[in-house]
Amino acid sequence: MNQPDPAAWIGRGETMADALDVTAVGRVTATLGGPALNIGDPLPPLWQWAFFISAVPIDSVGPDGHPARGGFLPPAGDDRNRMWAGGRVQFNTPLRVGVPAERRSTVIDVKEKTGRTGSLMFVTVRHEYGQDGAIAISEEQDIVYRQPSPPRLAGTEPAPAAAWRETMHPTPVLLFRYSAVTFNGHRIHYDHPYVTQQEGYPGLVVHGPMIATMMVAAFRRAHPDGKLSSLSYRGLRPLVAPTPFDVAGRMVEPGVAELWAEQDGTLAHQAHLRFTA
Missing domain, CATH: 3.10.129.10 (Hotdog Thioesterase)
Structure with missing residues (x-):
């Protein structure tokens, strides 16, 4: 059976809503430190990564603990290890605690490269975080799938x-x-x-x-x-x-x-x- 073409995932999107609940924010504060935050307070930079989560069922999780490949993100071969390589973030205005928000995500690029450790597949995802009808944060994340080495x-x-x-x-x-x-x-x-x-x-x-x-x-x-x-x-x-x-x-x-x-x-x-x- 032929493996699906990962490039076919370019343009695929998903939308996740989140209430930025003050209780959930408190769990992040307890983990990373800082003063207690209340409704309306600005969410600290990069804390958006603790929200807008797609909670896939346990039977849809792969052997590495990530969601099984071929859903929102393209298939990359079951033997490859996934890592977060880096990214770029544009801060327009802080997200605010307790105010409903939405993240729109799109796969914008898939590239296969060869490095010192073998074949690498880079996937770039764009996220736009909206609140009160405006884009508060926009970012691109680079995810790499590398052969075991x-x-x-x-x-x-x-x-x-x-x-x-x-x-x-x-x-x-x-x-x-x-x-x-x-x-x-x-x-x-x-x-x-x-x-x-x-x-x-x-x-x-x-x-x-x-x-x-x-x-x-x-x-x-x-x-x-x-x-x-x-x-x-x-x-x-x-x-x-x-x-x-x-x-x-x-x-x-x-x-x-x-x-x-x-x-x-x-x-x-x-x-x-x-x-x-």
């Missing part, structure tokens, strides 16, 4: 000198709770036998979206008056729990900050953030 764990690019820095401690409980609030079933984040025996990592893998959220949160604590405009981010290599890592950053020009996550002096994740004072 030993993960690249060592960094090669030295981290620059930081103007601000915070140390993160990715405990197994933190990873489990972030998986829970984002309804992320990917077993590499909480299932130690699976991640070590099936995907070849030495331990649980820290979520890429959580790392991006932590990088932006550290910027906001260092620059509380900055209004975010846009963010581009990408993962260079995985971070494995429970080894601590730093989220840090520096200004590269007025209104532009370079953010990163580093471990043992080398880069693991990078981002560029534009903002206004």
